[in-house]
Amino acid sequence: METQLPKRFIDKVDFTGSCWIWMASKVGGRYGQYRYKGKMGLSHRFSWEHFNGTIPPEMRVLHKCDVPSCVNPLHLFLGTNQDNTDDMMEKGRHVNTIKKGEEALNVKLSQRQVDEIRETYQRRARNEFSTIGLAKKFGVSNQQISRIINNKRWTG
Ligand SMILES: [Zn+2]
Structure with missing residues (x-):
């Protein structure tokens, strides 16, 4: 195509x-x-x-x-x-109902969502917005959240 x-x-x-x-x-x-x-x-x-x-x-x-x-x-x-x-x-x-597990690894997030994840993580790390909480909130995998937080250049 x-x-x-x-x-x-x-x-x-x-x-x-x-x-x-x-x-x-x-x-x-x-x-x-x-x-x-x-x-x-x-x-x-x-x-x-x-x-x-x-x-x-x-x-x-x-x-x-x-x-x-x-x-x-x-x-x-x-x-x-x-x-x-x-x-x-x-x-x-x-976003909250997007499929779980493997498929969720490749969910595309907007730059705004990526920024929100990073901000939220910095503000409330190890609270209810742990990486698992963020993964749930954005309908993506825990690993993807970790990647976003750990890689400043990740843009979704
Ligand atoms: Zn597209």
């Missing part, structure tokens, strides 16, 4: 995971930046348009996976600003 994309787009993407991660420049360190139709745009919007056609002007391209730099069209969907808000709240609830 990715081979249908222009080469200069493909060159900027890491396709190794289920999320296709934009490796080139990003807006605010989040959304990939890509020049197309003669102007600077967002790479996930380009990807959606490339596979689905023009984005209606009032619509936004949102991420099912909650990874802003992801450009996998299967992880993208159209929504309004209101959908975006609803979706974020939906995901907030969803």
Whole structure:
């Protein structure tokens, strides 16, 4: 599927995971930046348009996976600003019920969640927010929490 994309787009993407991660420049360190139709745009919007056609002007391209730099069209969907808000709240609830164990090892967290984990850990280490408590709260494995806390460069 990715081979249908222009080469200069493909060159900027890491396709190794289920999320296709934009490796080139990003807006605010989040959304990939890509020049197309003669102007600077967002790479996930380009990807959606490339596979689905023009984005209606009032619509936004949102991420099912909650990874802003992801450009996998299967992880993208159209929504309004209101959908975006609803979706974020939906995901907030969803995080607590995400599958346990092995599968949870690869759960993608947003940078905000990663920051929250680190902050919470520093503030309340060895309290109710031990690594196990944090793992439960974010629906990820204990090991992933340890990785986040111990590796400052881990970005989800
Ligand atoms: Zn994704």
